[in-house]
Amino acid sequence: xxxxxxxxxxxxxxxxxxxxxxxxxxxxxxxxxxxxxxxxxxxxxxxxxxxxxxxxxxxxxxxxxxxxxxxxxxxxxxxxxxxxxxxxxxxxxxxxxxxxxxxxxxxxxxxxxxxxxxxxxxxxxxxxxxxxxxxxxxxxxxxxxxxxxxxxxxxxxxxxxxxxxxxxxxxxxxxxxxxxxxxxxxxxxxxxxxxxxxxxxxxxxxxxxxxxxxxxxxxxxxxxxxxxxxxxxxxxxxxxxxxxxxxxxxxxxxxxxxxxxxxxxxxxxxxxxxxxxxxxxxxxxxxxxxxxxxxxxxxxxxxxxxxxxxxxxxxxxxxxxxxxxxxxxxxxxxxxxxxxxxxxxxxxxxxxxxxxxxxxxxxxxxxxxxxxxxxxxxxxxxxxxxxxxxxxxxxxxxxxxxxxxxxxxxxxxxxxxxxxxxxxxxxxxxxxxxxxxxxxxxxxxxxxxxxxxxxxxxxxxxxxxxxxxxxxxxxxxxxxxxxxxxxxxxxxxxxxxxxxxxxxxxxxxxxxxxxxxxxxxxxxxxxxxxxxxxxxxxxxxxxxxxxxxxxxxxx
Numbered sequence: 125x126x127x128x129x130x131x132x133x134x135x136x137x138x139x140x141x142x143x144x145x146x147x148x149x150x151x152x153x154x155x156x157x158x159x160x161x162x163x164x165x166x167x168x169x170x171x172x173x174x175x176x177x178x179x180x181x182x183x184x185x186x187x188x189x190x191x192x193x194x195x196x197x198x199x200x201x202x203x204x205x206x207x208x209x210x211x212x213x214x215x216x217x218x219x220x221x222x223x224x225x226x227x228x229x230x231x232x233x234x235x236x237x238x239x240x241x242x243x244x245x246x247x248x249x250x251x252x253x254x255x256x257x258x259x260x261x262x263x264x265x266x267x268x269x270x271x272x273x274x275x276x277x278x279x280x281x282x283x284x285x286x287x288x289x290x291x292x293x294x295x296x297x298x299x300x301x302x303x304x305x306x307x308x309x310x311x312x313x314x315x316x317x318x319x320x321x322x323x324x325x326x327x328x329x330x331x332x333x334x335x336x337x338x339x340x341x342x343x344x345x346x347x348x349x350x351x352x353x354x355x356x357x358x359x360x361x362x363x364x365x366x367x368x369x370x371x372x373x374x375x376x377x378x379x380x381x382x383x384x385x386x387x388x389x390x391x392x393x394x395x396x397x398x399x400x401x402x403x404x405x406x407x408x409x410x411x412x413x414x415x416x417x418x419x420x421x422x423x424x425x426x427x428x429x430x431x432x433x434x435x436x437x438x439x440x441x442x443x444x445x446x447x448x449x450x451x452x453x454x455x456x457x458x459x460x461x462x463x464x465x466x467x468x469x470x471x472x473x474x475x476x477x478x479x480x481x482x483x484x485x486x487x488x489x490x491x492x493x494x495x496x497x498x499x500x501x502x503x504x505x506x507x508x509x510x511x512x513x514x515x516x517x518x519x520x521x522x523x524x525x526x527x528x529x530x531x532x533x534x535x536x537x538x539x540x541x542x543x544x545x546x547x548x549x550x551x552x553x554x555x556x557x558x559x560x561x562x563x564x565x566x567x568x569x570x571x572x573x574x575x576x577x578x579x580x581x582x583x584x585x586x587x588x589x590x591x592x593x594x595x596x597x598x599x600x601x602x603x604x605x606x607x608x609x610x611x612x613x614x615x616x617x618x619x620x621x622x623x624x625x626x627x628x629x630x631x632x633x634x635x636x637x638x639x640x641x642x643x644x645x646x647x648x649x650x651x652x653x654x655x656x657x658x659x660x661x662x663x664x665x666x667x668x669x670x671x672x673x674x675x676x677x678x679x
Contacts, residue, residue, distance in 0.1 A: 129158050132502075133178065136162045143180030155448070156439070159502035161186050163535065277462070277508045279543070282557065283550040285611045286526040298606040302384075302598075305610040306340050306358070309386035309592055312406040312615070313338050319388045319404060326360035328393055335398050337363070338388050341381055352378045354400075356389060365389050365398045377403050379574045380587060385596040406592040411636040414556050414619045416670040419460040421445065423664055424467035424562070424624025425644035427516065428499065429492035431485050432647045433472070435499075437662040440677040441645075442502050454675060457668050463553045464507050467624035467642060468514020468562030470496050470528075476516050483649065489518050490532055497535030505541050512547045514562040514624060522605035523564065523595060523612060524548060548594055548612060556619045563623035563641070565595035565602045572597060579657075581641040582632035585621055589614065589634065620667065627652070627659035631672050638672065640665050 129148055132155065133140050140148070148154045164186060165176070291297045313319050322336040339356035346352055352367040352375065367378040381387065381403070388404035423441075427433050443449035447458045471492035472484060486492045500509060511528065513519035518532040527544035530537045537544070545551060548561040569576050569584045576584050588594055594612040595602045604612070620638045629643035643663045652659060662678025 129154055132158050132162060136165070138162065138165065138176045138178055140178045141180065144178045144183045147180055147183050155446070156502065157187075157192065160190070160498060163498040163501050278552075278554040279463075279508055279510075280552040281543070281545060281549065282552055282616075283548075283611070284527070285524040285546045285549075285607075286544075288607075288609075288611070291605050291607045293606065297608060300608045301606040301610055302340070303359075304608065305384075305593070305613060306386055308610065308613040308615060309406055310338050312592055313386065313388045313404065316388065316404060316407075318390060318402070322388065324360040325356070325358050325363050328363065328398070332393070334390065335393050336388070336390050337398070338386065339363075340386050341383055343383060344378075344381065354378065354381060354389075356387075356398075363398055364396065365391065365400050367400050367403070371401075374400065374403060382569075382572050382591075382597050384598045385591050385593060405590045408589045408592075408617055408635050408637065411617050411619065413636060413670065416554070416556060416667065418462040418554060419457060419666055419668045420463045420465060420553055420556070420558075420620070421461055421664060421666050422465050422467070422622050422640050422642040423645070424622075424642045425469040425514065425627055425646060426466070426496070427469055427472040427644065427646040428496040429484055429486035429489075430472035430646055430649075431483050432649055433485070434645050434647055434661055434678060437677045437679075438499060438645045441662070441664060441675075442499065444675065444677070445507065446502070446504050450675070457666060457673060457675075460668065461507055461666070464503065464509045465551075465553075465558060465560060465622055466509065466511045467560050467622050468512050468547055469516040469624060470511060470514075471517060472646075473516035473518065477651070493518070493528075493533040494535050497533070497539065500536065500542065501539055503541075507541060508553075509539070509542045510545060510551055510560070511536070511542060512545050512549050512560045512562065514547065515564050519547070520605075522603040524605065524607070525562075550616065550618065557616065558620040558622060559614070559618035560622050561594050563594075563625040565597070566623070566626055568595070568597045568600045568602050571600070578626045579628050581623060581626050581628060581630045582634075582639055585623060585639040585641070586632070586634050589617075589621065589637065589639075627657070627661070629660040629663040629665065629674070631665060631674070633672075638667060640667075640672075 129145070130140065148158060151157050161183070314322065319336055319338060322338050323331070325337055325339060328335050328337060337356065337358070339358045339362070342355040342357050342362060344352060344354045350369045352369070354365040354367065356363055356365050367375055369375050386406070389398060389400050390402040390404065391398045391400040426438065440449055444454060445458050445461055445464070447455050450458065471489065472480075473492070474480070474487070474489045481487060486495060503509065513525045513528050515521060517528050519525040519528055525547040527546050536542055545560065548559065551558050551560065563581070565588070566578050566581060566584050569587065570578045573587065576587065578584070588596075592614045594614065595604055598604055618637060620640065623641045626641060627644040627646065628641065630641045632639045642665055643660045645661060646659065647661055648657070648659055662676060664675045664677065666673045666675060
């Protein structure tokens with residue numbers, strides 16, 4: 125445990141003198157309180173490029189401010205002894221070696237006249253950079269304190285739309301948006317051998333051969349005899365496609381078709397109709413398994429700031445991922461974790477729905493993110509944390525959502541191991557291509573496709589992959605920004621498809637793609653209770669070297 129404490133401070137660029145260290149080790153939960161202190165220092169402007177010495181009196185004042193100094197539940201037998209001579213400062217590593225900082229201690233001694241000053245005066249000294257030593261000392265020494273083998277991330281952001289919003293909301297942008305969608309998905313469909321010789325709709329009236337067209341579904345309806353008619357259009361025109369109800373397999377497939385998706389149709393022309401014999405979606409080819417020599421954890425819908433946020437469960441999760449909680453087998457999995465992917469709703473937000481204030485324990489969005497930063501800062505620094513926004517986060521509601529702005533989440537941005545991306549986003553985790561999507565569109569799929577329900581998110585994810593679009597229905601509950609380009613088309617098949625939003629954990633593997641919905645850390649809300657939505661809180665999915673595992677932190 126002592127090494128964890130020292131490394132936590134070292135990762136933040138903070139050294140601990142002997143008196144402070146002795147007091148920290150007497151705390152009931154030294155790792156948790158150390159993380160809170162680090163978060164407090166970071167909130168006062170301390171960055172990793174600064175090297176700061178934590179003294180015993182600085183620790184005392186922090187504990188007193190937090191109401192912990194006199195609490196027997198948190199501290200036992202802590203006396204206010206004076207700090208030891210800073211020139212004797214040294215850090216003992218697990219391997220038995222000793223790293224001394226004579227140059228550091230000399231510089232600090234020159235700038236601190238009284239090592240026993242109170243925390244308030246020490247903070248003042250920090251503000252004036254009296255405790256801060258040169259950056260080159262940090263670079264020379266802080267890396268030697270790393271003990272994890274997972275410090276070299278092979279991480280790449282493949283697709284992020286945070287700075288690619290060009291829409292003005294004009295009709296020309298909407299037209300451009302749909303042209304982009306049609307063009308992208310058509311390029312996928314023409315690679316299907318069945319559609320290589322397709323014709324523009326305007327040309328089908330010149331032939332009596334088998335009709336092959338690619339178009340966007342403008343509308344559909346059911347005839348009085350129970351047949352289905354799809355209105356299909358492309359750049360050249362539109363045509364009505366009849367799906368006969370006696371062709372049971374084809375009719376069943378037509379029931380999954382939604383407005384604004386792009387499909388291929390094969391059939392024969394009869395007057396101004398095409399009698400369909402086959403409906404072709406872009407589909408997903410089977411992909412090869414991607415070897416993994418590491419583990420990835422997936423979470424979403426944390427909802428920090430809500431009365432229903434399950435902080436105890438989340439703290440258990442943090443302790444597990446820090447290898448401090450769980451069975452021996454679970455701890456072995458934790459040791460192997462290299463990436464943590466968060467698919468939106470890290471906080472509960474403000475004004476997301478009527479009377480939300482009644483459900484909030486933190487009623488300021490910035491303070492919600494500060495609390496989230498305090499929690500996430502406790503996660504060991506050799507884990508890369510990737511955060512995408514959701515509909516409760518401080519990003520625009522219309523998809524694609526840009527990354528959470530730094531102005532709301534400064535403390536999270538200050539964490540060196542955190543990366544912010546848009547919703548949706550595609551990232552490469554050591555070559556494992558991961559599609560992150562908060563999944564607000566699940567509501568529309570539930571309402572419009574027979575047989576699909578949010579509680580069976582795996583079926584919805586499969587359907588979106590087949591349609592090659594994350595939110596194919598335009599103009600319903602999912603707000604979509606009419607960008608010049610449609611960034612919600614699934615052009616590349618991911619190895620992992622990670623979603624959230626439904627608060628219900630699920631996992632399916634489809635044609636080699638791991639489809640993961642990561643549940644929540646929020647208990648059932650009144651809204652969910654009224655709509656008979658039963659969440660699965662505290663259930664955390666892990667891809668452990670390519671094998672799916674589920675850990676449960678909720679009692």
